[in-house]
Amino acid sequence: VSLPARVVTLVLAFLAVAAVAVFVVVHYFLGGPPTVDYTSDVTADTGATVHVVMQEDPQNTVSTHPDWVSYFIQNPKTHAWIHTTLFKVPAGSKIDMTIYGYDGCTPLRNQVFGGVSGTIGGVENVNGKPVKVINSWSGCNVAHTFSIPTLNLNVPMASPGLTANLCGTSPCTSGPHETVTFSFMSPRTTGDYFWQCRVPCGGGFVDGFGGPMQTIGFMTGNMEVVS
Amino acid sequence: MAASVAEDAQGPGQAGPNHGLRIFLIWLPVAVAADLLLYFVYGPHMPPGQMSNSAASQQFDIRVMSVLAAPVMAFVLIAGAYSLIVWRHREGDDEDGPAIFGNVRIQTTWITVTAVIVLFLAGFGTYELAWPGFAGAGAGEGPAPIWKPDGKPLEVQVIAQQWRFTYRYPQFGGFETTALVLPIGQPIQFNVTSLDVIHSFWAYQLGVKADANPGVNNVAYTTAQQTGSVTVRCAELCGLWHGAMYDYGKVVSVASFQSWAHQTETQLAAVTKILPPYATTYDPTVIPQINKAMAKAGIAGANGYYYPPNDPVQP
Numbered sequence: 001v002s003l004p005a006r007v008v009t010l011v012l013a014f015l016a017v018a019a020v021a022v023f024v025v026v027h028y029f030l031g032g033p034p035t036v037d038y039t040s041d042v043t044a045d046t047g048a049t050v051h052v053v054m055q056e057d058p059q060n061t062v063s064t065h066p067d068w069v070s071y072f073i074q075n076p077k078t079h080a081w082i083h084t085t086l087f088k089v090p091a092g093s094k095i096d097m098t099i100y101g102y103d104g105c106t107p108l109r110n111q112v113f114g115g116v117s118g119t120i121g122g123v124e125n126v127n128g129k130p131v132k133v134i135n136s137w138s139g140c141n142v143a144h145t146f147s148i149p150t151l152n153l154n155v156p157m158a159s160p161g162l163t164a165n166l167c168g169t170s171p172c173t174s175g176p177h178e179t180v181t182f183s184f185m186s187p188r189t190t191g192d193y194f195w196q197c198r199v200p201c202g203g204g205f206v207d208g209f210g211g212p213m214q215t216i217g218f219m220t221g222n223m224e225v226v227s
Numbered sequence: 228m229a230a231s232v233a234e235d236a237q238g239p240g241q242a243g244p245n246h247g248l249r250i251f252l253i254w255l256p257v258a259v260a261a262d263l264l265l266y267f268v269y270g271p272h273m274p275p276g277q278m279s280n281s282a283a284s285q286q287f288d289i290r291v292m293s294v295l296a297a298p299v300m301a302f303v304l305i306a307g308a309y310s311l312i313v314w315r316h317r318e319g320d321d322e323d324g325p326a327i328f329g330n331v332r333i334q335t336t337w338i339t340v341t342a343v344i345v346l347f348l349a350g351f352g353t354y355e356l357a358w359p360g361f362a363g364a365g366a367g368e369g370p371a372p373i374w375k376p377d378g379k380p381l382e383v384q385v386i387a388q389q390w391r392f393t394y395r396y397p398q399f400g401g402f403e404t405t406a407l408v409l410p411i412g413q414p415i416q417f418n419v420t421s422l423d424v425i426h427s428f429w430a431y432q433l434g435v436k437a438d439a440n441p442g443v444n445n446v447a448y449t450t451a452q453q454t455g456s457v458t459v460r461c462a463e464l465c466g467l468w469h470g471a472m473y474d475y476g477k478v479v480s481v482a483s484f485q486s487w488a489h490q491t492e493t494q495l496a497a498v499t500k501i502l503p504p505y506a507t508t509y510d511p512t513v514i515p516q517i518n519k520a521m522a523k524a525g526i527a528g529a530n531g532y533y534y535p536p537n538d539p540v541q542p
Contacts, residue, residue, distance in 0.1 A: 110393065196468065209423070
């Protein structure tokens, strides 16, 4: 093989490897769902109230995994539903959460997460009614949970039930659903606070949290706390 | 040529220097100093500390290993440096040294010393591990432990699940909580299990590390000797968010623990009521109440459970 051919081959091989590396960095590390910003017009560490609105659906808008259960977060300015699980809140603020539960039910793997913890007053409101515990083994009444381990926050999400004709197109705007509200204080320490669902709600993942349960943008995400 | 070079340096008829003695005399003070520093100065700060008897026992083991290892390392470094300086290649010296044949004294000394060291360490380690009144290894001993501490232990069940540990206290009504609180001075029996995949319960400052496997009760013992915070981490790669599986427990006085336990038992009574009865292991696919409801609605798996028998299905 001639020297020019060798040089060309070497250069092409180098470019191919470099292209793969750039794709991996851009697609997997720099890509991903957007962060919904709830910090506008709110000063951190003043105890001001921030309203975060989310919904959990039986499907999503991503073509690669359209049947994965998923959370959506509402943009506070445009009120558009964003397919993401990343949101940003100011530190030291009262976070009022509203989560619309459009998804069906799955029993909790560990019933201890049927108890509400970490919220102001130790309660959540399901359709306006205060609730401290939901027994997901006594009936088909829990779809997901919203849990931030480092804040010891855990809130079971009520489900419209087994026989409900669930919303079939995301983001859901109509169809049977439960409205869950609760409040908690965002920490004064800034940083990313990992949150997850504790129901094995991705069908077929009972022996482990795979698929949507471990994927940011579906059933797990980060609450970014900023000053 | 080497011999002639040496003879040139020392003069004919003179014996060569005793290199072994030289190396020994350099090595001895270095080894003694290193051992004293390691054992008495750095030793008390070695991981995992002295928060529990098992942690202190592990720290002692590491101190002993360090004291044994330091002289060996010092000897290797000193002998290497001595060789480089004294036996370095010199201009015109291109011959091999004289052949050395068997030396009974050296061989006997070598075999005897290593045999004594190995047998001593085997006996010492077994005594440390198994003798009642000591601390055990701080590791899981399986469902039927061969070593148990004296006295009645406080039972704490560690339930691992992606990606959080929860703790159940069967002697206080079986309440389950995300907070690990332990009393000082009382033997603690950790019953470690998992609800999903393989995890590992690692309470660093307590010197406890026990595998958490689904369907298995892995028992580990310790006794806390100091109050303070305990870092708990999962030490087995258990999924994408394995790194987020940690929390902080605390060791408190007996009175504080009793107060906390009774208060928590009362606070969590409503949740405790919906938990399955306390058991050493749990099968999360068997949910009697919901299985009946699901079967009635016609959506249960072929095994009659909510979760079909072909689970898990990974993508």
